[in-house]
Amino acid sequence: GNITICLASHVITPLLDQLLTSTHKARPKVTYVINTAPSAEVANQVQDKTASLGICLVNRRLPGLDYETMYREFFGFYCGPPHPLFGKTDLGLSDLRGLDAVSFNTDDLNDALRPVALLRQQTELSQRIVGRSPHLEELRRMILCGLGVGPLPVHVAKKDVENGLLWRLPPYDKLPMVDIFLVT
Numbered sequence: 001g002n003i004t005i006c007l008a009s010h011v012i013t014p015l016l017d018q019l020l021t022s023t024h025k026a027r028p029k030v031t032y033v034i035n036t037a038p039s040a041e042v043a044n045q046v047q048d049k050t051a052s053l054g055i056c057l058v059n060r061r062l063p064g065l066d067y068e069t070m071y072r073e074f075f076g077f078y079c080g081p082p083h084p085l086f087g088k089t090d091l092g093l094s095d096l097r098g099l100d101a102v103s104f105n106t107d108d109l110n111d112a113l114r115p116v117a118l119l120r121q122q123t124e125l126s127q128r129i130v131g132r133s134p135h136l137e138e139l140r141r142m143i144l145c146g147l148g149v150g151p152l153p154v155h156v157a158k159k160d161v162e163n164g165l166l167w168r169l170p171p172y173d174k175l176p177m178v179d180i181f182l183v184t
Contacts, residue, residue: 004052042054043061053182055182074176077096102130115178143166
């Protein structure tokens with residue numbers, strides 16, 4: 001048979017990789033289709049049975065679907081080389097106040113990235129969002145191009161930080177966390 005998996009953009013987890021490896025070894029005749037979509041669309045595709053399973057952030061649960069927490073992502077703020085804060089140390093949250101920002105479409109108090117939006121509100125960052133995307137790759141592009149400070153999952157941004165492409169900004173602890181769900 002065929003398994004169609006729909007993922008939120010740039011889902012990086014060894015859990016999925018191990019599942020694909022073990023399933024392929026156990027059932028080598030199974031074929032796969034892997035698509036990406038915004039999280040709300042992922043759940044819709046599972047509900048419509050156009051995807052066998054989904055992995056995504058969840059804002060509201062759709063009836064008839066099962067949701068199981070797979071893992072938790074911790075979000076940090078980053079900037080790219082053209083940004084004035086790139087390479088600067090000894091920064092605090094106050095250094096981010098009033099700066100232009102870029103973010104995911106779901107970075108809202110009433111959506112899946114509520115913890116990130118809440119951090120902005122609680123720390124009075126009052127950042128102007130100059131760019132949005134539902135896709136991590138495009139948000140990363142906006143950050144790299146210096147459009148503004150943006151949130152990314154720490155484990156996803158790690159290699160870019162190590163390679164000098166992104167610069168990690170405060171906060172460095174008590175990071176916003178978001179659960180990633182397996183939807184069936």
